[in-house]
Amino acid sequence: MKRIFGLFLFYIVCTSAVLAQRKIAVLDFETGFPIEGVSVVVDSLEAKKTNELGVVFVMEPFDSITFSHLKYGKEKLAREEITDTMYLFAKDFMLDEVVVVGLSPHLLKQLRQRREEILSAPTHPSLLSFDLGRMLDKRGRRDRKHLKRARKVLKQWDEKE
DSSP states (O other): OHHHHHHHHHHHHHHHHHTOEEEEEEEETTTOOBOTTOEEEETTTEEEEOOTTSEEEEESSOSEEEEEETTEEEEEEEGGGOOSEEEEOBGGGOOSOOOOOOOOHHHHHHHHHHHHHHHHSOSSSOTTOOOHHHHHOHHHHHHHHHHHHHHHHHHHHHHHO
């Protein structure tokens, strides 16, 4: 009897090690909501889809997993990088290519001169304009004072450069 129980126990341990599964939840990075229908390819062989809760069960052991969906970026990760919860980025928020262009000192000087011309230009086309509403507007006066101070500070910063 002990021998049969021992063999039975040995069989359960061996088969559970062979049939070990790992539960992985796939979520949207922005919203945190589960993503249904994500194609999960384990070691370039087995393809599964996530359920409505964004959950997929994969057999252990494996070397790599690839997650792909039409609306999300494709992710291929090694076994060490896989966690129980995986996040995918929407393709709408992914940039294809970023080009950074520097300004020449000459062009930068021209931009500063043009900015100064714009800031020093009068806001009213004529000196004879009169606006009673603008004179009585307390918030407008306060905003104009703040704008004047901000221009002064920005001018000081530009002079330091």
